[in-house]
Amino acid sequence: MQSRVLVCAYFAVNTGDDLFLKVLFDRYPNVKWDLLTANRNYIKIFKEYKNVQILYTYREVKIGAKYYNIFFKLNDLILNFKKYDALINIGGSIFMQGSSWKKKLKERNYLVTKFKEMNKKIFIIGANFGPFNDEEFIQSYRELFKKCDDICFRDSESFNLFKELENVRLAPDIVFGLKSNERSEGKEKIAGFSIINLKNRKGLKDYYHLYNNKIIELAKNYLSKGYRVKLFSFCENEGDLNIIQDIESEINNQNIEIVNYKGDIDSFLEKFKSCEVILGTRFHSIILALKNRQKVVPIIYSEKTYNVLKDLNMQNDCHYIKDISTLNFDEVNLKSDFQNSILHQNIERESEIHFKEIDNFFGDSIGGGNFEEKFTICN
Missing domain, CATH: 3.40.50.2000 (Glycogen Phosphorylase B;)
Structure with missing residues (x-):
């Protein structure tokens, strides 16, 4: 039965x-x-x-x-x-x-x-x-x-x-x-950003403008270096898409693509996997980047992220939202360039x-x- x-x-x-x-x-x-x-x-x-x-x-x-x-x-x-x-x-x-x-x-x-x-x-x-x-x-x-x-x-x-x-x-x-299908080709020259809306998040809403402005600054830096940019909305119901649309309109560049998850799991994963580097705020944007062996800069909005990274001995490779104003493009490149060598092969x-x-x-x-x-x- x-x-x-x-x-x-x-x-x-x-x-x-x-x-x-x-x-x-x-x-x-x-x-x-x-x-x-x-x-x-x-x-x-x-x-x-x-x-x-x-x-x-x-x-x-x-x-x-x-x-x-x-x-x-x-x-x-x-x-x-x-x-x-x-x-x-x-x-x-x-x-x-x-x-x-x-x-x-x-x-x-x-x-x-x-x-x-x-x-x-x-x-x-x-x-x-x-x-x-x-x-x-x-x-x-x-x-x-x-x-x-x-x-x-x-x-x-x-x-x-x-x-x-x-x-x-x-x-x-x-x-x-x-379990996912492996892509035969390498990563493209794309910077992926996983973004959350801080507007109504307790303890984080004071950083709303600082966070948004830093994302805009970093995205513009990548665009100036010849990268395309993808802005990933992991949860529209929690406001990801709203803030992404605001950020995209501020940058106003044809090389930006908004990727909004609406239940199309395989399509979303393929677009995410195509990125060379991930600047990830959403918890699972970081997990997916690690799994995909992508360069990644974890941006922490919750201690749950820090706790998992600490278990992986990666606590020194992350950046808290409350310190977001100090994050610069050169540091992002430096932090993202370790190529996930920390990951245990049996994870x-x-x-x-x-x-x-x-x-x-x-x-x-x-x-x-x-x-x-x-x-x-x-x-």
Whole structure:
């Protein structure tokens, strides 16, 4: 009988999170996946996968003075999650202490408790933990994690917070294991910029103009050196495209191309891979550049990026947004020219450690086989 799994993720047409899903679906082609979202974009994004469907019932409706989640109510009253063999929560920054974190925790705890009561498997993979403000947040999730069968973090900072739990493990970011077609030709004379919108980001909006102006300055420098420039929007829903359009209009050069991710994963990856150098702000722009052996300058907007680069011994090759005004073109060329020699040759294999327990659950005929426990990049 075909296994059926309920999938929780960040369904916002965000490049990094959609790559997580692609890796998951490609690894287990014989599993039926139900995506816990009502976002209709995901019908188009994964239309080639006949074993993937979204749940139209996953939405809130108001009855009287209260709001109810239809999907949860149907399962409480009728389905009781009986059709599922497992619950997988896959994502990167999915454990952040925002203003509504208790509501999100309550929803997660509901699902985990239901699956636990029915003796069904619960997996969390690919994540980092934080940022957080207090011990209550950590302790609340520690209690949740105790109910899960397996949790695999992508950085040692997150792992160390919960390493006393026997079900917690560590592996490099899942996207390092992305299977993609290799280009036979070399990189073109293109500088790629992954850009985020700082306008409404807490703690970063004060750097909005400094960041934008520095991107404009660096792009103009590359254009003056005979490069073409590609501006990559990794998540339109989070404002990437809006700020990119503003920046492009300021530069006003015919050798600039805007590449906006709208769910066309393969096309986006090919355009990204064509660049000789990447100035990456988005987390997964850096991961992809490392994977592609592209020259890369990481521009850090979140500690999650620094923590992963620290695990790779690359913490000295990055630049924080708060110090963006000091970044100059000569420094960019110097920092980008190490050609990723720091990368461990087995990092792609090590990233598959995220799936170790899922492979064991589905069986070797579906998964990727046996793994060693050790995450050697951190040593």
